[in-house]
Amino acid sequence: MTELTDAVDAEPDETVDARGAACPGPLMDLIGRIRGVDSGTVVALLSDNDQSLTDVPEWIEEAGNELLGVEQREDHYAFYVEKA
Amino acid sequence: MTEHVVIVGGGTGGTVLANDLADRLGPELEAGDVRVTLVNDDPDHVYKPVWLYVPFGQREPEDGRRPLSELVDDAVDLRVDRVTALDTDAQRLQYRDGSPESYDYLVLATGSTLAPDRIPGLAEGGHDYYSESGATALREELLSFTEGHLVLSVIGTPHMCPAAPLEFVFMADDWFRERGLREDVEITYTYPIQRVHGNPHIAEWARPLMDDRDIAVETFFNAETVDPEARTVSSMEGTDLEYDLLVGIPPHAGVDLVAEAGLGDDGWVDVDKHTLEAEGAEHVYALGDTAATGVPNAGSVAHYQAGVVGQRLASELRGRPATATYDGKTLCFIETGMDAASFVEFDYENPPSPAPPSQKLHWSKLAYNESYWLTARGLL
Numbered sequence: 001m002t003e004l005t006d007a008v009d010a011e012p013d014e015t016v017d018a019r020g021a022a023c024p025g026p027l028m029d030l031i032g033r034i035r036g037v038d039s040g041t042v043v044a045l046l047s048d049n050d051q052s053l054t055d056v057p058e059w060i061e062e063a064g065n066e067l068l069g070v071e072q073r074e075d076h077y078a079f080y081v082e083k084a
Numbered sequence: 085m086t087e088h089v090v091i092v093g094g095g096t097g098g099t100v101l102a103n104d105l106a107d108r109l110g111p112e113l114e115a116g117d118v119r120v121t122l123v124n125d126d127p128d129h130v131y132k133p134v135w136l137y138v139p140f141g142q143r144e145p146e147d148g149r150r151p152l153s154e155l156v157d158d159a160v161d162l163r164v165d166r167v168t169a170l171d172t173d174a175q176r177l178q179y180r181d182g183s184p185e186s187y188d189y190l191v192l193a194t195g196s197t198l199a200p201d202r203i204p205g206l207a208e209g210g211h212d213y214y215s216e217s218g219a220t221a222l223r224e225e226l227l228s229f230t231e232g233h234l235v236l237s238v239i240g241t242p243h244m245c246p247a248a249p250l251e252f253v254f255m256a257d258d259w260f261r262e263r264g265l266r267e268d269v270e271i272t273y274t275y276p277i278q279r280v281h282g283n284p285h286i287a288e289w290a291r292p293l294m295d296d297r298d299i300a301v302e303t304f305f306n307a308e309t310v311d312p313e314a315r316t317v318s319s320m321e322g323t324d325l326e327y328d329l330l331v332g333i334p335p336h337a338g339v340d341l342v343a344e345a346g347l348g349d350d351g352w353v354d355v356d357k358h359t360l361e362a363e364g365a366e367h368v369y370a371l372g373d374t375a376a377t378g379v380p381n382a383g384s385v386a387h388y389q390a391g392v393v394g395q396r397l398a399s400e401l402r403g404r405p406a407t408a409t410y411d412g413k414t415l416c417f418i419e420t421g422m423d424a425a426s427f428v429e430f431d432y433e434n435p436p437s438p439a440p441p442s443q444k445l446h447w448s449k450l451a452y453n454e455s456y457w458l459t460a461r462g463l464l
Contacts, residue, residue: 022378023284024277028241031276031306035202035320058278062304063321 008069008080012044013037019076023051027059034065034083041083042068048076056081087118087401090177090185092167092341093193094124094152096131096460097372097386101191103462104394106157109401113159118401121185122156125166129155130216131456133383136248136419138219139226140259145216155460170345172365189397192342192353192362192370193390196244196381200334203239209312210237210332213252214244225329226256231268232328237317238275239307240335241282244373246380247428249273249333250281250290251419257297258421271298272325274305274317286418286428289438293420307332336381338374352376357432358409360393369393377412379432384415387459417449425449 016033018026026047033043045056053070056079060067068080089105091098102122105113112118134148156162169178176186198214200207211225212218234256238249253273260266273280273294279287280294280301294301306320310330317332318324338351346364348354353370354363357377362368371393372386379385388410395408412432419425425446428436439445458464 020378021376024241024282025378027277028282031320032240035306035308055277059304062278063306 003070004072004077005069008071008078010042010068010080010082012080013041015044015046017046018052019046019048021047021049023049024055025049026052027055030056030079030081031059034063034081037083039083043081043083045079045081046073046076047079052077052079086116087188088186089118089120089189089191089397089401090187091120091122091191091193092177093195093372093374094122094126094129094156094162095193095195095372095386096383097195097374097390098122098124098191098193099129099152099155099460100387100390100462101193101371101394102160103155103157103460104390105397106159107462108394108398110159112401119161120159121161121163122152123163123165123167123179124152125164127151127153127164129460131383131453131460132214132244133453133456135213135216135219136245136251136255139213139222139252140255140422141223141227145220148216150457150460155457157462167341170341172345172347172362172368175367188367189400190368191393191397192347192368192374193372193386194339194342194351194374196336196373197339197351198334199337200332202335203307203310203332205310205312206239206307206332206334209310209315209317210330210334212332212334213248214334222331229269229329230265233270233272233326234329234331235272235274235317235325235327236331236333237305237307237325238273238333240276240333242373242381243333243336244381245416246282246382247286247416247418249275250286252331253299254293254297254420255422257299258423262422270300272300272302272327274302274307274319274325276304276306278303283430283436285430285435286438289426336373342370342374348376357412359396359406360389360410369396377410379412380414380416382414382416383456383459384413388413417445417452419446419449421446 137143281287371389396406430436
């Protein structure tokens with residue numbers, strides 16, 4: 001399970017709002033967005049699916065991108081990802 | 085005053101709904117109190133599951149085509165045309181020639197489109213069975229393929245029929261075995277996430293079958309580029325696969341009309357997953373692939389959703405509260421070879437539990453494919 005952070009010191013360049021989507025929807029939405037952005041772009045993924053806490057970090061590591069942090073917000077999580 | 089229902093899209097969802105409304109609203113249609121228009125940009129209805137069998141020489145693309153005019157009740161106005169613009173505030177749409185049409189209720193059943201161009205090299209280097217032309221071209225390749233590496237790559241989700249990629253590799257494995265060629269053909273299946281299917285229950289069921297049958301698996305494989313000359317497919321995760329025959333499940337999109345009308349990203353309509361009402365507009369429903377509900381893009385889903393939308397529209401047109409809701413019901417047969425299949429049934433609350441593969445289920449699937457036309461006509 002991924003460790004949650006209070007706040008991430010980064011301003012996302014793009015945000016993917018996948019709240020309400022069932023697994024693996026949030027991860028696939030993130031992959032789709034990462035596919036189209038330049039290296040160094042920070043993408044924030046919003047998901048309220050607990051499964052994302054394992055799926056998303058695993059893929060980020062596999063793909064060699066960087067997980068800057070995961071914010072626990074009121075009713076969802078925000079994953080901050082920097083494309084390698 | 086006549087209330088006008090316009091259904092855009094004559095696939096499974098749109099056609100079943102049109103016939104459902106013709107049946108449900110018979111008296112109102114006859115009295116002229118309600119008018120139903122079904123718009124499709126092709127005069128034919130296409131039953132896409134037939135395409136899975138085309139590459140193996142078992143069916144012809146024509147087996148999956150019938151004129152909509154033969155399937156749709158005469159009480160429905162059938163219009164072969166394309167809707168090019170939509171104004172949900174004014175409750176008006178526009179046809180290809182610029183002529184306008186007003187609606188009181190709109191149902192979007194525009195389905196999926198293929199977007200192979202999003203992956204450089206895929207259109208040139210890959211084959212698919214998600215289109216008539218793709219299935220026919222793949223048949224030509226497969227019938228002459230006697231040795232080498234067959235790679236099936238699922239490139240992105242959602243895509244039509246999430247079970248079909250598994251079915252294809254199971255069928256290919258069996259097909260090559262029956263022909264005495266399996267030892268000369270290597271089969272690899274790739275999937276974007278860490279398992280072999282989006283639904284974990286189906287993934288857990290399928291993975292051991294793949295291992296038993298020497299179907300190699302590459303997970304976390306999001307194809308990024310295809311090199312048709314070198315015959316390699318490369319993933320975002322840094323894996324390169326050499327292939328002799330690449331079968332790619334292309335990226336899917338909805339239609340521009342939906343995105344331009346502000347109803348949802350990438351052509352999928354954001355809906356309440358129970359009522360199927362669009363979140364971005366009044367008096368608009370979406371069903372089938374078009375509705376972003378998170379359930380599989382499958383004909384059974386469109387079929388059940390059409391029944392729900394039909395009930396809701398009939399209630400609204402009669403001035404009653406609409407109470408029918410969709411519970412996520414999905415039924416799928418899953419071919420596990422050339423003469424065996426499994427079956428799953430699930431909904432929003434209950435996960436799938438795949439049945440043991442059997443010949444009986446395989447024949448049930450083929451029998452359903454034959455009787456599908458009764459479904460389209462609203463009879464089954």
